[in-house]
Amino acid sequence: MESLAYLARQPILDRDGKIFAYELLFRDSPTSDTAIIASDVLATAQVLENVLNNIGIQRLIGNNKAFVNCSRNMLLDNLFGLLNPKCFVLEVLEDVDVDEAVVKAIQRYKALGFEIALDDFIFNEDFIQRFKPLFPYVSYVKMDVVDNSLEDMTKAAGFFKVLDIKLLAEKVEDEATFKRCQDAGYDYFQGFFFAKPELVTGRKIDATSAAILQLILLLRSRPSLEDLCDNLNKNQDIATNLLRFVNSNTDTKHSKIETVKDAIVWVGMRNIQEWLMLMLYARPELGMTPQASPLFQNASHRAKFLETLAREMDPENDDFCAKAFMVGLLSRMDALVRAPLETILPDAPTDDEMQEALLNRTGRLGQLLQLADAVELDDSQAIQSIVTELSISAIQLKYSITESYSWAEN
Incomplete structure (x- = not known):
């Protein structure tokens, strides 16, 4: 079966609901939950190659920032050294083992001017202790609203504010969740909640x-x-x-x-x-x-x-x-x-x-x-099912996504 590789983006908004950044995601083989590409380094390399050579960073994200996922291998291989640190935020994945080599890599990127984010943080003692060596260099911590309770989301806001680290709530898919995270003190919000506001029955288009x-x-x-x-x-x-x-x-x-x-x-x-x-x-x-x-x-x-x-x-x-x-x-x-x-x-x-x-x-x-x-x-199974039924090829899907992102941004 043909592999459906494409580049996707998800919006990250500030407290006023304005676009602050996008997270860039490379997707390959939506037929399975795990990518068929050989390594996470290759996955991110393909995102960057797509953005820099095929689309252009300005066309994809405009004047906003781009969050990109970083595994341990990516950090140690100096994969991001040639990128513009004003455009990219390096997002350290939740399964990275933090040791001396990783800390030195983060220090090096920070010295180059990159901002660092921690992805999918679970607010418990294990995560806090594992990532504590990186806290002095981190600008953002991303908290998943599904994997963290509201109580933990609120505690995390107070904990990281003291460290001067911005909080980003992930998977915010409705206005009520946005308001709860906003009240808890979160700075940024990722998801499509802006498309699901509270509706007024009876109101018509002018x-x-x-x-x-x-x-x-x-x-x-x-x-x-x-x-x-x-x-x-x-x-x-x-x-x-x-x-x-x-x-x-x-x-x-x-x-x-x-x-x-x-x-x-x-x-x-x-x-x-x-x-x-x-x-x-x-x-x-x-x-x-x-x-x-x-x-x-x-x-x-x-x-x-x-x-x-x-x-x-x-x-x-x-x-x-x-x-x-x-x-x-x-x-x-x-x-x-x-x-x-x-x-x-x-x-x-x-x-x-x-x-x-x-x-x-x-x-x-x-x-x-x-x-x-x-x-x-980012529903891979639904994507595969629909493109198969409509006889849309991988090339057509990728082309249409790329065209639409760059057209909307410009």
Whole structure:
């Protein structure tokens, strides 16, 4: 069976819910729980080679940091010596035996300017004693909310604060857990809790957002300039904002742009779509710019991931690809609007096929959405099952993930 190797990332957020970093994960052979690659050194080497040579660190993580896993062998082999210490945080795995050689390696990396993290820390006497020699050099300790009780999570916060070590809560998958860890004093949070806020029943999508979604769907179907102009002119608020946007660019000298058609020509259709997506996510209640919002990044990634896969599956079907993009984008609208999808979709540009995908994860679009869920949650068995059913190759999966991450980040 073909090996499905790919690079995944999981967001790490600060206390304000803004993106602070990503953990980079290399995955090989989702058919089993253990990787078939020869060694952990090779696994991390493949992550770094992928990031540095194939994708580019800036395209993958933007201006954020990247956490990468480090085993004992990696630390002693000086695998990270050529990396930029401003970009990478070295994450020491929980099964590392801390002896004099490991301490010296950590000291060397710290002297180079790297930050050090301890992964999957269990707050008990055994872990404390084992990793105590590294505490003077550690910047972050990652605590798994599943493997540690709330009482231990709270005790750990007090213990490590005294040592001036930041606490990071892992596997934070809902808003309630985020709030509990936040109250306990944690500094950073890893997981997709931002996509699962508390919802308000009865709240609906506003008219402007519905119009923006309709325009984005139109753009993904490759419309003519005339069609796009006609649709924008039907939404005067959006058209006015577009003209205001193009005339506010002080870096470019041009006469005042008076018409929507001239604005589209000047900006370009791709940039129009990106501007519309920023408008969609530019909500005061988020308390941040769309680019800093993990919800915006995640929704953008999902949209591009589904569209790229759809294009790989059915290259000539523009309608299917446009629907796939919109399904990915809409799959996070409940978190944006803080209302159930059932009350949002009637006012959104969706047909029966798209609604079935979003509500029930059925049909081809629903399967693509299931695959996006599985990649985010690092569910190897689900990934293998879905790609097999959809006849998606390892190369297509890897390409689609890489394209979506870099597209969303940029």
